Amino acid sequence: MQQQHLFRLNILCLSLMTALPVYAENVQAGQAQEKQLDTIQVKAKKQKTRRDNEVTGLGKLVKTADTLSKEQVLDIRDLTRYDPGIAVVEQGRGASSGYSIRGMDKNRVSLTVDGLAQIQSYTAQAALGGTRTAGSSGAINEIEYENVKAVEISKGSNSVEQGSGALAGSVAFQTKTADDVIGEGRQWGIQSKTAYSGKNRGLTQSIALAGRIGGAEALLIHTGRRAWEIRAHEDAGRGVQSFNRLVPVEDTNQYAHFVVEEECPNGYAACKDKPKKDIVGKDERQTVSTRDYTGPNRFLADPLSYESRSWLFRPGFRFENKRHYIGGILEHTQQTFDTRDMTVPAFLTKAVFDENRKYGSIRGHGKYAGDHKYSGLITNGENGALVGAEYGTGVFYDETHTKSRYGLEYVYTNADKDTWADYARLSYDRQGIGLDNHFQQTHCSADGSDKYCRPSADKPSSYYKSDRVIYGESHRLLQAAFKKSFDTAKIRHNLSVNLGFDRFGSNLRHQGLLLSTDYYYQHANRAYSSNTPPKNGNGGSNANPNANPNGGKDKPYWVSIGGGNVVTGQICLFGNNTYTDCTPRSINGKSYYAAVRDNVRLGRWADVGAGLRYDYRSTHSDDGSVSTGTHRTLSWNAGIVLKPADWLDLTYRTSTGFRLPSFAEMYGWRAGVQSKAVKIDPEKSFNKEAGIVFKGDFGNLEASWFNNAYRDLIVRGYEAQIENGKETAKGDPAYLNAQSARITGINILGKIDWNGVWDKLPEGWYSTFAYNRVHVRDIKKRADRTDIQSHLFDAIQPSRYVVGLGYDQPEGKWGVNGMLTYSKAKEITELLGSRALLNGNSRNTKATARRTRPWYIVDVSGYYTIKKHFTLRAGVYNLLNYRYVTWENVRQTAGGAVNQHKNVGVYNRYAAPGRNYTFSLEMKF
Structure with missing residues (x-):
């Protein structure tokens, strides 16, 4: 939120204004005195703001590295803790599947780092029987937050900025550079963070080193994390x-x-x-x-072991005039999520x-x-x-997410703004992300807790099953960005042009090691x-x-x-067109885009902005059943800010979004028969948003209303046809454009500076307020589709208020902040729908059997800086030790969940943590 402090007249100001002319006259009347004063240069690093890319800033949130530290963001769930309307999609096995914004989630919310798309949520159908609802991970790789310079969250259609996937919004991360670690006027910098989070017993250790010698500079960041499952409130697991x-x-x-x-x-x-x-x-x-119990009535969450290791290296060279910079980037991040599904009875x-x-x-x-x-x-x-019956059963999921990226960049910066471009950047990146999902079912240890046990001749009637699926995506992305500010007829233009070309690939396969594949079973006969x-x-x-x-x-x-013998059998088949078909699933292609945006300042009374983007994507596969093809899409946005008074802004924006078919949807649903490729159009969205902003010395307060319409949503079903006067299915099941929906809502965001409201109050006191509410207006299904589930809005976060009161010592030495979060109950109407049946009838459906009740919590955090180099931070979360359950946790039981939790007996396991603590020590030199 932009903040302006208007100049205030007082007695001291008037006295100075009156005295200075008099003093000047006296000097001229006497002996002339001249003195050349030293030039003072004040430098400040430019901070990313909500209105950098879009003039209104509606639906935007920007968090810098300093904000992430102050809010003690240690994982994806901390990032949007105090931002209503944005929620994390729980993957069901400890990882996550991106974010949900305005009723959409996963691949319908774009996730990028420096313009590079992160991996898609790929959900493959599971094998028949067994304990799984999905045969692949379905996760989206998580970002290492210690590498992040800034993150911009956009609510509402945003494809003109982020391309495919920004149907309902986007989350865009920007990576740190050496300047973010090297202090002003210095040639080197060292930063260290050591943190502990009580909710998951998580430990974080990060160290950043940066230096500059002549024109050469480099940044190196290493971060290690280790944690366990998020612990529920202690009352949930008593007894x-x-x-x-x-x-x-x-x-x-x-x-x-x-x-x-x-x-x-x-x-x-x-x-x-x-x-x-x-x-x-x-x-x-x-x-x-309760910790050792296995079965559907388990009170506690499944045990999880989490570990992360990340390296970021950014070397570069800045030429003498400082306008030209050439650099590279190397990043390697690996995260492991090892869990045991203890809802499966061991005995x-x-x-x-x-x-x-x-x-x-x-x-x-x-x-x-x-x-x-x-x-x-x-x-x-x-x-x-x-x-x-001698042995216990154990079901284990071991996930390893690996991201590797290396690239080159050239950056041109012209602070004098006297050439054809004020800023230009040309970059090339190669990125590979792999999700290794290893499912293991053991029946060879006394209680099922040993995932390393295997059948042997001395353990007759023991059993083991393995299924290891690896999904990977690769990108080779070339990007160019240009910015130029100029004036025409007293009108200020801020023009930007963005170009990109990408060659990409997607591959899902059953991994092989010593055996032909890791999809096999073993059992010991007697x-x-x-x-x-x-x-x-x-x-x-x-x-x-x-x-x-x-x-x-x-x-x-x-x-x-x-004594018996051990029998090993391969489950993998080839060519049967079901889950057990171990033929690698490969899709490759290319894409390019061109975008132009101009933000115009029409004097002091108005700002106008507009953007246009063209995207092209072509895909191909050796499998003729894959629904490949060519897609061309055009996205745009427009916004206006009217400024009738210094203290008032009236804003309006409209924008479009799209999502191209995901790789999983292109591959389709395989039922044993040879499926035919179908034509799948992009999903489309249209966003309208109007707001009013009050600003001044008191701070700022923004209220906005939005209307989001979605059409051609992709879902699995059949084409419908009429035979003998009755509706019947045509062809095989496939992913088809079948649904449309519309939502409206309001969003309020504000920060009050109490010294600006009343100058007798000490400087540093402030309050924050945030509120978001979404209302479902319309849900429709195409008439030529059948066996289709109407869109269920389990992805909508219940209405939430977040109110804060804090104090920051004016010199930044210490501060304290209290936050009250209140969530309303999940609306039952958002969970109800209907399913069109093959016989032409329909039946009522419900996303899940439970919904959450209202809840509230109070958090308190603070920091203290010692000699500018050491900062101690501490937070007490859920201070009142309130017992509550968030919708994000319970949503893992909904039909739209990636790995749906089924046959849930009790919901204690979804309880949020009780009172918990976070501590960190930051060092900067």
């Missing part, structure tokens, strides 16, 4: 939890006796008088801590065994060797394997046979007709139970 576990008990049937051949070296006759009893399964109620139950009986009896069930009674409880598992005892009782070659066992106590069964 213990109970569950059923199948345990062995003796079979009461009188014909359930047996003798094991390997345990009778002297033959059947020597052992038959001491037979064993078959065992059967019986549920036993067991009680454990088998009688209900599971009873259900599996319908598939027939199992040879050897109830028989065991030695005293190992548990080994007799076996049932059918996946892939034809037999699994035993060697078992039922025999007739020999004639002489100790090894004769002929069976004894008088010793035929019937399981009775005097004629027990004669069985052999020996």
